Every structure is written in structure tokens, then in C-alpha cells.
Amino acid sequence: MTRYIIKVEADPSSDKIWVILSTGNIKSQETAIAKEGDTIIDFENKPEEILIRRETSLLRTFSKWYCRYVTATSPDENTYYFPIFRNISAGLTTIKEKSGKLPCEDLSEEREKDLKDRNNYLVTLGWRQLEQTALSGEVPTEKPKEHNFLLGTSFLVKALSFSLKLFIVFRDETPLDTKIVNGLPRFTEAGSIFKLPSELWFDAPKLLTLIYYLVIIKIQRNVRQFWNMGHRWRTIEDIRRVFLFPSKKAEYISKNWKDDAFFGSQFLNGCNPLLIKKYTEDKQKIPIKKLKMFYPDIEASIMEGIIYVVDYELLDGIRENVISGHQQFLAAPIVLLKEEDNTLMPIAIQLTQKPADDEPIYTPCDGNAWLLAKIWVRNADFYIHELSSHLLQTHLVGEALFIAIYTSMSRKHPLLRLVSESGRFTLPINVIARNILVNEGGFFTQNTGLGKGAQLEILKRAFKQLTYQSLCLPDDLKNRGVENLSNYYYKQDGLMIWAAINKFCDAVVNNYYRNDSDIKNDYELQRFIKQLYQNGLSKCKGGWPNTLETREDTAKFLTTIMFTCSALHAAVNNGQYDTYAWMPNGPTTMRQPPPKLKEDVTEEYIMNTLPDINVTLESMSVAHFLSQPPSRNLLGQYSDEVKHEPKMKGPIEEFNEVLKKIEDYIDRRSKTQELPYEYLSPSSIENSITI
Numbered sequence: 134m135t136r137y138i139i140k141v142e143a144d145p146s147s148d149k150i151w152v153i154l155s156t157g158n159i160k161s162q163e164t165a166i167a168k169e170g171d172t173i174i175d176f177e178n179k180p181e182e183i184l185i186r187r188e189t190s191l192l193r194t195f196s197k198w199y200c201r202y203v204t205a206t207s208p209d210e211n212t213y214y215f216p217i218f219r220n221i222s223a224g225l226t227t228i229k230e231k232s233g234k235l236p237c238e239d240l241s242e243e244r245e246k247d248l249k250d251r252n253n254y255l256v257t258l259g260w261r262q263l264e265q266t267a268l269s270g271e272v273p274t275e276k277p278k279e280h281n282f283l284l285g286t287s288f289l290v291k292a293l294s295f296s297l298k299l300f301i302v303f304r305d306e307t308p309l310d311t312k313i314v315n316g317l318p319r320f321t322e323a324g325s326i327f328k329l330p331s332e333l334w335f336d337a338p339k340l341l342t343l344i345y346y347l348v349i350i351k352i353q354r355n356v357r358q359f360w361n362m363g364h365r366w367r368t369i370e371d372i373r374r375v376f377l378f379p380s381k382k383a384e385y386i387s388k389n390w391k392d393d394a395f396f397g398s399q400f401l402n403g404c405n406p407l408l409i410k411k412y413t414e415d416k417q418k419i420p421i422k423k424l425k426m427f428y429p430d431i432e433a434s435i436m437e438g439i440i441y442v443v444d445y446e447l448l449d450g451i452r453e454n455v456i457s458g459h460q461q462f463l464a465a466p467i468v469l470l471k472e473e474d475n476t477l478m479p480i481a482i483q484l485t486q487k488p489a490d491d492e493p494i495y496t497p498c499d500g501n502a503w504l505l506a507k508i509w510v511r512n513a514d515f516y517i518h519e520l521s522s523h524l525l526q527t528h529l530v531g532e533a534l535f536i537a538i539y540t541s542m543s544r545k546h547p548l549l550r551l552v553s554e555s556g557r558f559t560l561p562i563n564v565i566a567r568n569i570l571v572n573e574g575g576f577f578t579q580n581t582g583l584g585k586g587a588q589l590e591i592l593k594r595a596f597k598q599l600t601y602q603s604l605c606l607p608d609d610l611k612n613r614g615v616e617n618l619s620n621y622y623y624k625q626d627g628l629m630i631w632a633a634i635n636k637f638c639d640a641v642v643n644n645y646y647r648n649d650s651d652i653k654n655d656y657e658l659q660r661f662i663k664q665l666y667q668n669g670l671s672k673c674k675g676g677w678p679n680t681l682e683t684r685e686d687t688a689k690f691l692t693t694i695m696f697t698c699s700a701l702h703a704a705v706n707n708g709q710y711d712t713y714a715w716m717p718n719g720p721t722t723m724r725q726p727p728p729k730l731k732e733d734v735t736e737e738y739i740m741n742t743l744p745d746i747n748v749t750l751e752s753m754s755v756a757h758f759l760s761q762p763p764s765r766n767l768l769g770q771y772s773d774e775v776k777h778e779p780k781m782k783g784p785i786e787e788f789n790e791v792l793k794k795i796e797d798y799i800d801r802r803s804k805t806q807e808l809p810y811e812y813l814s815p816s817s818i819e820n821s822i823t824i
């Protein structure tokens with residue numbers, strides 16, 4: 134006989150509660166729960182379910198007794214977990230054992246069937262060229278609780294939930310068809326969210342929040358349009374006319390966007406802080422001879438390691454767009470920056486990739502021409518931010534990660550329970566993005582300078598450069614040589630969040646895996662890694678592991694997944710409206726080519742280059758929609774069932790304590806900053822990519 138210690142987490146009750154351990158056929162003796170101290174049950178087998186009997190008087194038959202969970206711990210410290218999290222009525226209730234289990238601990242038929250079902254989800258419908266799909270430009274087949282407006286509309290939410298459930302019940306389940314296209318991460322074939330398996334859909338509050346913001350933003354756009362009917366931009370200050378409903382940060386940017394120090398700071402703390410690198414003369418794209426004419430000591434500064442570069446080479450030779458019959462223009466600029474007195478100042482801009490004698494180098498002494506060169510850089514930054522840093526590195530990589538893990542592991546696998554939070558709502562939001570933003574007639578083809586096929590070309594180029602290390606923040610910062618850059622808050626906050634996630638993953642991995650052999654023997658985990666390497670990331674030559682050997686490597690890999698789908702996405706997503714609301718700080722297209730002569734550039738020349746009023750309004754609206762405040766599932770928050778599981782409980786509590794400390798630190802720092810950096814404050818980071 135094994136002596137199990139039973140613990141019941143429930144509301145106090147005056148009723149008599151009985152517990153029976155069971156394997157289905159064999160049952161232990163009925164034992165009353167001790168009101169004080171531990172309850173002991175002797176049972177020979179491993180308990181697979183428990184039976185709870187609540188004995189109450191006739192008068193109290195309809196009274197409620199809320200029970201959270203029950204655990205049964207054997208003398209060798211094996212804990213069996215029975216999550217309940219609901220009211221238990223009078224009479225007998227059966228609850229199944231549900232701790233996360235590695236494959237070697239669970240050889241049940243149920244698990245085998247579950248795995249088979251999940252693998253069947255992966256139906257690859259051939260190798261249709263991407264040129265026929267959305268990304269090429271052709272049409273293919275919530276705030277935190279206290280701020281959420283939906284909390285006051287529970288009737289609406291309930292009604293929508295009910296309709297969704299009804300729809301799910303009467304609908305044939307569709308498999309998760311996916312697509313493999315060379316040169317891009319794997320993505321779902323579904324052309325609408327209703328073609329996804331229903332368990333991957335938005336829930337009612339998320340759907341309502343999306344609809345609410347869509348309506349509000351549409352109304353705002355129409356108000357702006359009505360207000361400015363018949364107007365066109367004559368001066369930069371005219372743009373302020375559409376600047377209704379801006380955020381505080383957008384206001385700040387509209388007043389400081391011309392400032393060189395602010396321009397430099399956006400490479401560190403704007404919505405695209407991933408590009409800046411230490412400058413080496415390797416490629417000689419900007420001839421040093423020419424730089425010396427402006428900065429005689431440039432070589433010494435390079436040697437000193439205080440010169441940095443942002444290079445938009447991905448845009449070189451990309452096809453330009455035509456909007457409403459008007460040719461648009463692109464540049465692939467290179468900007469050099471120097472760190473002096475803890476401030477990063479731009480010192481030179483070249484608007485092309487190839488050095489040429491007649492190719493001007495713009496410097497801060499060039500007046501209007503310098504301002505226009507900076508606007509070209511901001512325009513290039515918009516493309517690379519949205520397509521590479523945002524869409525590819527977070528949304529598409531997150532989708533491939535989720536598809537690989539979702540189809541390789543059983544529901545009972547503890548790591549699936551952990552990581553599935555990182556993929557919540559990612560597939561439906563990506564389906565919507567492919568249908569309205571990057572499709573033919575979508576936002577990009579109508580409002581940006583990128584011509585047909587250009588989005589796909591940029592994505593493919595960016596994916597070629599994407600490596601596993603570039604998604605591991607400490608390695609990425611080291612490889613870019615930016616560890617010593619000061620006032621780089623993305624770096625500071627990102628490293629704190631990275632360390633917190635890594636410590637959490639480490640604790641979870643060590644709780645489930647006794648040693649490195651357990652990792653090698655976990656065939657579901659190994660299958661996930663292989664699936665991701667071979668199909669998910671199209672054998673991308675980026676140092677992605679195709680096997681995991683140690684607990685340390687596994688914790689790092691999980692950290693990369695969680696960080697990418699939470700913090701990295703927050704860093705590149707949450708500041709879109711702040712950054713792009715003031716159009717000159719991030720124009721989505723340019724209507725004139727770069728000037729031949731610096732002297733040609735006047736304010737009128739700049740105004741003729743910037744987007745017109747319609748494109749400005751559309752871009753503001755889209756940026757606003759994409760910068761919705763985070764919904765209810767923040768980093769570190771897990772369902773009741775997961776967060777009380779014995780091997781998860783401690784790490785999740787500790788993780789949340791660390792996140793709280795980071796939040797407090799960022800709050801205190803924000804009070805001292807003119808433009809606070811809060812995109813990586815834990816209360817702004819969602820667990821997954823949902824917008």
C-alpha cells in the first residue's frame with residue numbers, strides 16, 4: 134500500500150466532503166477530508182482520477198462549494214494533480230488526473246491518439262509558388278483588466294461567446310492546413326479565420342475588442358477626412374490639422390522630430406531598435422576619403438568604437454510602386470552615427486548603396502537637404518520595421534514555431550502547455566494580416582512605395598539573414614557590437630525580461646527533466662525541434678538547432694520562443710502609433726526621387742516628396758489599429774489549471790515576482806524621462822502575438 138497525502142484547495146464548507154482515489158476500475162476506500170491537518174489515503178496504484186462526494190442537507194442542495202484543485206502526493210514525492218476550478222454540487226463528481234507528463238511517463242492510448250490527431254493536422258497542400266499567394270500581392274484563396282471597456286459589457290461578450298460556441302458545435306472541424314514555401318517560414322494555408330481549427334480562434338472578448346477598435350478608428354479617420362476636405366499639404370505645420378486624437382508620445386515626436394539627438398535615439402528606443410550595429414570599414418560602402426572631408430578624425434573614432442551604422446541594404450533594387458497613377462520612389466540609405474556624451478548623433482547619410490563620386494553624403498550642415506535625407510531614412514526604416522522586424526521576425530516566425538509545436542506534441546506535454554500561451558491568437562491575426570495588409574489592394578500596395586512582389590522580395594532577403602542567434606537577445610546585442618551603447622533602453626529592459634524568462638524556463642525544465650538524457654529521450658520534444666528546423670523554418674541556414682541535447686539548451690530554446698512572441702513583439706509593435714502618427718517621422722511612401730543637388734531642397738520640395746493627405750490618413754489609421762493596448766493575457770499569466778500544477782506553481786510565482794520588480798523599476802525610471810520608454814514594461818507585454 135502507498136500512503137498518499139491529499140490536499141484540497143477549496144472554499145471553506147460546513148458540508149462533509151469525501152475523497153476516493155481511482156484507476157477507473159479499482160478504487161480506494163472512501164475517506165472524509167480532514168478539517169485540520171493532512172488527509173491520508175492508502176492506495177496500491179497510481180491514481181488516475183479522483184471521486185469527490187459532497188454530502189449536504191436537503192436545504193443546502195443548491196448551495197455552492199468552489200473547489201480549485203486536489204493533489205495526492207506519494208512518499209517518494211510524486212504529486213498527482215486534479216484541477217477542478219468550479220463549483221462542486223452535491224453527490225459524486227469524477228475528476229481526471231492532469232499533470233503535464235513527458236512521453237516516457239505516459240504510455241496511454243489516449244496520448245497516442247492525441248498525437249496522431251495532431252500530426253494529421255499537418256496537411257501540406259502541395260508546393261504552390263508564393264507568387265500565387267497573398268504575400269506577393271495577389272489575393273489568396275485587450276487593454277489590462279482595469280482599462281478594458283469590455284468588462285462593462287459582459288452581456289455582449291456572453292452573447293458572442295454563445296454564438297461562437299454554437300457555431301463550433303455545428304461545424305465540421307477543419308484540419309490545420311499549412312504551406313511550405315522556400316525562403317519563408319511555414320504558415321497556415323487558411324484564407325479565413327473560420328478555416329482554422331476552432332480551438333485556435335479568437336475568443337469573444339478579443340473579437341469584440343478588434344471590432345470596437347476597427348469602428349472607433351474608422352470614425353476617427355472619417356472625422357479627419359471631413360475636417361480636411363479639399364486641403365493638401367503646403368507646409369509641414371499643415372499636417373497638424375489631421376493630428377487629432379494623438380498619443381502623448383506622438384505629440385512629443387511631432388515637436389521634436391527634426392532634432393538630431395531625437396532622430397538618433399529612435400534607433401535605440403523607437404519601434405525598430407533591432408538594426409543599429411557598430412561600424413567597421415569592411416564594406417566601404419561610404420568611401421572613407423569622402424567622410425574625411427567632413428570629419429578628419431573619423432578613422433580614430435571608428436577605431437575607438439564610437440561610430441555606429443544603420444544600413445537599409447534590403448531595399449536595394451526593390452521595385453517601386455505606382456499609386457493612383459503616380460510613380461513612387463525608394464532609396465536604400467546608410468546612416469552613420471556617433472556616440473558622444475552618452476548621446477547618439479547622426480553624422481552622415483548616403484542614400485544609395487554603391488559608392489560614387491557624384492553621390493552626395495549628407496551631413497548636419499546641409500540644412501533642408503539634411504532634413505530630407507533624414508526623412509528618407511525614416512521612410513526606409515518604416516519598410517524594414519514593418520516587414521522584417523515586425524512581420525517576419527515576430528508574426529511569421531511565431532506562427533511557424535506554434536505550428537511546429539502544436540502538431541508535434543501531445544496536449545499532456547508540459548512544454549506544450551507552457552508554450553501554447555505564446556501562440557494564442559497568432560494564427561488568426563496572421564490570417565487577417567495576410568488578407569488586409571499585404572494582399573493585392575491591401576494597405577501596402579495602396580499606400581506605400583513598394584511595388585508588385587516587393588514585399589515578398591524584402592521578406593525573403595530578410596529571412597536569409599535571420600539567425601537563431603539574432604533572436605537570442607544577449608547574442609544579438611553582442612553580434613551587433615552594441616553592448617556598451619548608453620541610454621539603449623530596449624537593450625536594458627530586454628535583457629532584464631530575457632533573464633526573467635530564462636530563469637523561469639530553467640526552473641520548469643529542471644522540474645520535469647531529471648537529467649540531459651531525459652531531454653534526448655523526449656521524442657515529442659525532438660520531433661518538434663526537427664519539424665521546426667526542416668519545415669517550419671524551411672531549413673533556414675541560421676544556426677537553428679535540429680536537436681536538443683541538454684536541459685540548458687532546452688531552456689534557452691524555450692526562452693527564445695517566449696521572448697520572441699512576447700517582449701520582442703511588444704518592442705516592435707506597441708509604438709507604431711506613437712512613431713507613425715506624425716507622418717514626417719515615418720512616411721510610408723516618397724513621391725519624388727532623392728534630389729540631384731543639395732541646394733535644390735526647399736520646404737516646398739520636401740512637401741512635394743511627402744505622401745499626400747489620403748495616404749497620411751490611411752497610414753495613421755492602420756498604425757493606430759495595430760497599436761491596440763494589450764489584452765488580458767500578459768506575460769507570466771497562465772490559466773488556473775496550468776499555474777497551480779505542482780511543477781509549474783513555484784516557477785510561475787517566482788517569474789511574476791521578478792516581472793513585478795521590473796515593472797516597478799521601469800515605472801520609477803519613466804518618471805525621470807522626458808519621453809519614457811515603456812514598451813517593455815511587463816504590463817505592456819502580451820504572452821503572445823495577438824495584433
Ligand SMILES: [Fe+2]
Nearest residue numbers: 523706822824
Ligand atoms: Fe504585431
